[in-house]
Structures are given as C-alpha cells and as structure tokens.
C-alpha cells in the first residue's frame with residue numbers, strides 16, 4: 426500500500442490551490458523526486474510512472490545527460506530568456522532538428538516558436554491557416570483534443586471543457602473520426618461527400634486538424650488508409666492539413682512523427698510535450714515554407730522559445746534521434762505491452778475490456794468510467810501512476826517513458842494486471 430495517509434501532507438494544496446487542480450486529486454501524495462520511470466513521494470515511497478507527465482517525459486524523468494547539458498549552460502551564463510532573439514541555443518536546436526529530423530525525412534518546413542504550451546501552438550496553427558487561406562472555419566474530429574484556450578478549445582470535442590468556456594467555442598465543425606461510426610464505415614467518404622456538395626452546409630475550411638492517435642479522446646488510432654484519404658481530400662479542396670503531434674509525436678508511436686507510417690506530408694505540424702526532452706515547456710510549429718505569410722511579430726508573445734529547453738531538446742535529439750535504436754525499442758516494447766494488455770483484457774473479458782493504440786501509446790478501454798477509476802485507484806495504491814482518458818474517462822492510458830527498462834515495465838504491468846483482477 427503506497428498511498429500517503431500521513432497527516433496533512435496535502436493540506437496546503439487543499440487550502441491554497443484552486444479547485445481547478447486535477448492530477449493532485451488522482452494521485453493524492455506529494456511527489457518530491459523522480460528519475461527515469463520512477464517517481465518518489467515525500468515519504469520515500471516509489472511509484473512506477475506510466476503517466477509520464479501526460480506524454481511530456483518520453484525519455485523519462487531527469488535524464489542525466491540532458492541535465493548535465495542544462496547545468497553546464499546555466500553555469501556558463503547562457504541566455505535563459507531572450508524573447509525571440511537569435512541565440513546560440515536556438516540556432517543549435519534548429520540546426521540539430523533540421524539535420525536529424527527534417528532533412529532525413531525530406532521535409533523543408535520552417536520553424537515557428539509560439540508560446541510554451543501545446544494550446545499556444547495549436548492557436549498559432551489555426552490562425553496561420555486562416556490567414557493563408559482567407560477562410561475561417563476549421564474541421565476537427567469527434568473526440569479530438571487540441572487544448573483548452575478558446576481558439577484551440579473550438580477544435581476540442583470534450584463537452585466538459587467546452588462548457589467551461591463561458592463563450593461559444595465556435596470556429597470549428599466536427600466530423601466523425603476514423604472508426605466513429607463502426608469499423609465498416611469509412612468516415613472519410615462522408616467528409617468527401619459534404620465537401621463536394623455545395624449545399625451540404627459545411628463550408629470549405631481553412632484547415633483540417635487531426636491527431637493520428639487521439640490521446641485524450643480515448644487512445645484511438647486512425648488507420649493509414651483513412652489518414653491518406655483525409656490528406657487527399659485536403660489536397661483536392663485546397664485545405665491545409667494540420668497534424669497535432671503534441672501527444673503522439675516525439676517517438677511515442679515509434680517514429681519521431683506519428684504520421685510517418687502513413688507517408689503524410691502535413692502542411693503544418695504542431696509539437697510540444699516531449700520536445701524539450703526533460704519537461705521544460707517548449708512548443709513548435711513546423712510550417713511549409715510557402716505558408717510563411719506572417720508579418721514580423723504578427724503572432725507575438727513574451728515567452729516564444731525557451732532557451733534552456735532548446736539546450737535539453739538538442740541533447741535529446743543527439744542522444745536518441747541520430748540512429749534507429751529508440752524507434753526499434755518502442756516497436757519492441759509496444760508489442761510486449763500490447764501482448765500483456767491483451768492477456769489482461771482477456772482476464773476481464775466479462776467486462777468487455779479492449780486494447781487499442783500504436784507503439785507505446787496504448788489504452789485499455791474498460792467500458793465504464795467507474796471500472797477504470799477503480800482500477801487506476803487500486804493501481805496507485807500499489808505503486809503505479811496511470812491516468813484515464815476518453816469521453817467518460819473509461820480508458821486507462823498507458824504512456825510509460827519510451828526508455829523504461831524491461832523489469833520496471835513488467836512490474837508496472839503486473840500491478841495493472843492485479844488491479845484489473847481485483848476491480849473487475
């Protein structure tokens with residue numbers, strides 16, 4: 426039993442922090458330290474981390490090489506804040522990203538650093554698409570999640586978040602995602618039809634924004650065929666394709682970008698979460714050069730680019746993306762995880778448990794939020810941090826660090842397994 430029942434350790438949070446806090450409710454201990462896939466609380470209890478900061482810590486907590494580079498940079502009085510000025514750290518990051526990620530994939534996209542959050546990057550992407558095309562509407566997909574600031578929220582499906590907006594979350598039209606109407610229904614055909622029909626009521630949008638594996642929406646992977654048809658529709662209708670790779674990118678599904686398996690060529694790619702390698706906030710828009718119609722400073726912000734994050738982001742690229750090892754490891758570990766999860770699902774078959782996902786972005790659909798909640802709560806008591814997603818929070822989302830060692834992974838899966846058995 427790992428849960429911290431010692432007196433008042435959470436009192437300050439309950440007294441001082443807004444009601445809006447959420448993860449501290451799901452994991453009611455005070456965390457103090459972390460390394461790799463292990464989190465430690467103030468009482469010295471260790472937890473295996475299958476949450477990874479909701480996809481921020483693909484390389485685990487506190488990678489010593491990244492921290493070393495960060496410490497050297499800090500000690501040398503490296504620029505910490507530089508607005509969007511030219512800095513050595515930014516140049517090294519862009520040149521390294523270009524050489525290790527873009528060039529080998531034949532991509533010539535330009536870099537835009539918006540504010541530090543994923544939603545900041547989505548806002549910038551939508552704004553740019555509107556500016557380039559002169560159209561205002563955006564097509565997004567059922568169960569999609571793109572952030573909760575107003576522009577990004579318009580493209581986010583969740584009623585819980587939309588209801589909190591206080592304003593109509595307008596500007597996007599939702600179309601059925603792949604599989605939404607059942608496995609036999611190709612929803613891209615419906616999209617094709619409404620775009621071709623001049624009186625369908627659906628305007629030709631500035632952009633279509635999608636996740637190739639929906640994360641918050643319940644770990645829903647789109648098929649290669651559907652993604653390719655959707656890209657073709659974009660080309661046919663002069664619509665920009667935005668891939669939101671904030672959660673599925675940076676190696677989570679195996680390749681650096683989650684769309685590589687489908688050979689897509691997105692006009693705009695948004696990245697954030699694991700981009701800095703160690704949890705520092707950093708977001709990036711990659712845009713095709715011909716879309717770079719911004720006037721200087723037209724999309725502005727004080728915290729555009731984060732120099733310390735550039736340093737650790739460069740360290741991550743150098744350590745993990747100059748060869749295929751990490752990608753191969755993700756494929757291998759992903760298979761181990763999904764095999765084990767299928768066994769777990771089998772043991773809970775009376776509840777109709779289902780496994781979905783790609784690479785190391787996997788979900789155990791428990792059918793009901795109540796069952797999923799019981800399972801993750803029991804898992805937490807036994808030392809595993811794992812969160813839920815999906816419209817009813819019915820899916821257990823497994824995002825261990827991509828670098829997790831085999832033994833820790835097995836221990837985490839064992840805890841999940843026994844939690845399912847105990848809760849079913």
Ligand code: PLP
Pocket residue numbers: 479542543544545547570571572573636640641669670671672673697
């Ligand atoms: N897009 C996707 C696919 C995400 O998963 C998230 C966050 O979970 C966001 C956008 C928003 O990112 P942020 O929470 O940093 O604003």
